[in-house]
Amino acid sequence: MSDSAIISTSSSRSAALSIFLAGVKAADPYLAVKRGLSSDGQNITIQLKLDDASQTRTGYWSKIQVIAIGKAACAMSKAAQEIIPTELLSLPILAVTNYENVTEVAQTKVMGAGHPLPDQNGYLAAEFIAEQLRTAKKDELVLVLVSGGGSALIPYPVDGITLEEKIATTNLLLASGATINQINCVRKHLSQLKGGGFSHLAAPADLHAFILSDVLGDDLSSIASGPTVPDPTTYSDAIAIFYTYGIWDQLPRNVQMHLEQGRIGYKPETPKADNRLFKHCTQTLIGSNSISVKAALNAAAQLGYPTQLYDNHLCGEAKAVAETWVLAAKQLVNNGISQTLALVAGGETTVSINGSGRGGRNQEMALAFAVAAKQHDLSGNWTFLSGGTDGRDGPTDAAGGIVDQDSLSRMILANLDPIALLNNNDSYTALQGSQDLLITGATGTNVADLQVLLLHPTQPHKL
Numbered sequence: 068m069s070d071s072a073i074i075s076t077s078s079s080r081s082a083a084l085s086i087f088l089a090g091v092k093a094a095d096p097y098l099a100v101k102r103g104l105s106s107d108g109q110n111i112t113i114q115l116k117l118d119d120a121s122q123t124r125t126g127y128w129s130k131i132q133v134i135a136i137g138k139a140a141c142a143m144s145k146a147a148q149e150i151i152p153t154e155l156l157s158l159p160i161l162a163v164t165n166y167e168n169v170t171e172v173a174q175t176k177v178m179g180a181g182h183p184l185p186d187q188n189g190y191l192a193a194e195f196i197a198e199q200l201r202t203a204k205k206d207e208l209v210l211v212l213v214s215g216g217g218s219a220l221i222p223y224p225v226d227g228i229t230l231e232e233k234i235a236t237t238n239l240l241l242a243s244g245a246t247i248n249q250i251n252c253v254r255k256h257l258s259q260l261k262g263g264g265f266s267h268l269a270a271p272a273d274l275h276a277f278i279l280s281d282v283l284g285d286d287l288s289s290i291a292s293g294p295t296v297p298d299p300t301t302y303s304d305a306i307a308i309f310y311t312y313g314i315w316d317q318l319p320r321n322v323q324m325h326l327e328q329g330r331i332g333y334k335p336e337t338p339k340a341d342n343r344l345f346k347h348c349t350q351t352l353i354g355s356n357s358i359s360v361k362a363a364l365n366a367a368a369q370l371g372y373p374t375q376l377y378d379n380h381l382c383g384e385a386k387a388v389a390e391t392w393v394l395a396a397k398q399l400v401n402n403g404i405s406q407t408l409a410l411v412a413g414g415e416t417t418v419s420i421n422g423s424g425r426g427g428r429n430q431e432m433a434l435a436f437a438v439a440a441k442q443h444d445l446s447g448n449w450t451f452l453s454g455g456t457d458g459r460d461g462p463t464d465a466a467g468g469i470v471d472q473d474s475l476s477r478m479i480l481a482n483l484d485p486i487a488l489l490n491n492n493d494s495y496t497a498l499q500g501s502q503d504l505l506i507t508g509a510t511g512t513n514v515a516d517l518q519v520l521l522l523h524p525t526q527p528h529k530l
Contacts, residue, residue: 215281217291345380381414424493427461
């Protein structure tokens with residue numbers, strides 16, 4: 068943006084979109100694997116930290132198994148396949164992803180599976196992965212490519228629990244309001260693959276995981292239920308979750324029995340940090356919400372905007388979060404800003420469903436921001452964008468919404484009542500009417516959500 072450019076609504080919206088897409092690009096799983104993995108023939112070099120070239124793991128492995136799980140499995144396996152010499156690959160590469168992201172990848176067996184609820188195809192894929200892991204030998208490398216959604220995609224219940232019983236348990240937890248970390252704690256204690264299960268089955272082979280985080284705070288034991296890392300949770304923790312939500316008595320009896328037997332030591336615990344099998348296991352975090360937030364801030368600065376980090380762990384009810392942000396923006400404007408200011412946030416809000424409309428947390432936040440801006444008389448020109456980095460917000464074709472000071476007027480001109488639609492959780496209809504839906508298509512990555520707010524002075528100024 069040139070110094071002489073006058074800020075207009077259209078250019079402001081374009082800038083907000085560019086900033087958002089820079090954050091999405093920073094989480095591109097294909098490019099991230101390419102940055103983290105290299106080969107000069109027989110030697111493979113793994114970057115343990117993408118921002119520190121001195122931290123590497125180099126080895127000569129006789130064979131390399133590649134297993135990818137999650138929404139970005141196809142993109143990640145494609146990158147690995149292009150880097151690792153064919154003679155070193157144990158073929159086929161295995162990739163398990165949700166049905167929407169299934170694409171053909173050379174030398175790869177791509178398997179589609181159910182998400183967020185596991186299904187029979189996921190069970191068959193998990194069984195195939197387990198068989199492959201058990202064949203790994205000393206002096207071989209198992210390269211695991213992990214991204215969001217991996218937990219639900221590969222259900223492999225412990226002996227004595229059926230897939231149907233595990234699905235029923237997952238349904239109970241989802242309906243109870245349990246957090247994703249609580250759900251993953253239970254999953255890890257009902258699965259042969261999660262909670263360090265990959266590392267257990269692959270021993271004595273070496274193992275490395277490239278991990279794309281969809282979990283705020285980047286707890287590696289929570290991402291896809293931590294298949295390659297130690298599990299700090301216990302059977303007692305899992306049981307306590309069901310009592311917390313009052314659903315213990317609704318559990319299938321086989322699940323109750325397994326958890327109770329684990330609590331008293333009749334079943335082995337998930338492997339902990341002091342387990343020797345992790346001596347040969349390493350991980351690289353290749354993408355996360357925090358990395359994408361940083362990239363979005365950098366993009367805003369490159370466009371010439373003064374920048375502020377609003378929140379790098381945005382959470383809570385979407386409508387309440389939006390109103391709080393409007394009040395913060397109003398205070399900034401009232402204090403006086405002489406040029407456009409870019410505020411960036413990342414996180415994952417929630418929505419309480421009280422109506423019958425459709426939308427997602429990002430669309431609801433965008434609509435709620437526009438409504439709150441009107442109610443609290445946020446002056447000046449502004450643009451607010453909230454989007455999911457995976458390109459899909461709720462059960463819709465939109466990634467989120469991008470609104471401005473004229474959005475409510477456009478809704479009213481379209482004979483829509485924005486407040487009524489917000490109360491009915493029908494943000495999609497409202498934003499569609501005002502032409503404010505953020506449509507990106509599937510991005511092939513998933514690192515939670517990003518928000519961008521561009522605040523302009525009341526009178527347009529030059530940057």
